[in-house]
Amino acid sequence: MSNVVNLRGKQPDTEKITINLGFVDLGRIDLLVQEGFYSNRSDLIRTAIRKQLDTHDADVVRTIERHTMELGLRDYSAADLEALRDAGEVLHVKVVGLARIAQDVTPELARQTIGSMNVLGALHASKAVKEALADRIT
Template sequence: MAESEKITINMNVVDLGKVDLLVDQGFYSNRTDFIRTSIRSQLDTHAEEVKEIVIRKSYVVGVVNYGRKELEKLRDSGTMIDVKVAGLLVISDNVDAELVKQTMASVQVRGVLKANAEVKTAIQEL
């Protein structure tokens, strides 16, 4: 399973009180359980829309890794790629900003980007 990412949400006190009531009554083990369940429910509700967007926009869903060797092969063949990820994009620490600029025409991440600071800056400039 991929890493999880911490998020923060703000709720009004009335909604939070309702969540706490459901937790107190044993419907959920804690607030986090309620929030995760709610998010999964909404994702299930919109699964078809997500699928259509992924197909239409050519997104890869999941975890995508790019390492130095793979990007060097792209550079050597003169290939530029458009990277679209819904999930986690990992660019290895041994990849530098210049290699990213030589191989990636654009990068869109709906989720989390893991890369060194130099590479993140290069990606923002694309």
């Protein structure tokens, strides 16, 4: 029995983005952080984004329903895709959130079973699978 824990397999639960802000807006953010309203710049920005998303929650729900998209986390394993292949079916992925294609999915299996991918958020897959599906990812 080992007490060594493998942390490499853990997927991050956030995605890093970069934004450009004007000096005045950045100064105002820094002032609020300095006054203790927020712990740091990222805290303020995350809070502002969540509040803005909350104001559009009904719009997001209607759009997801209209596009028949899945909301949240969607995992695709090799077994899932093999079952689709064996049934002669093709998958059209539509996810708002995070779509993960397991590391044991080969590029060939992905091309055989995934007809299109529309992921609003993030797609985690091996580089080889992403390259194999490049013409199907929108």
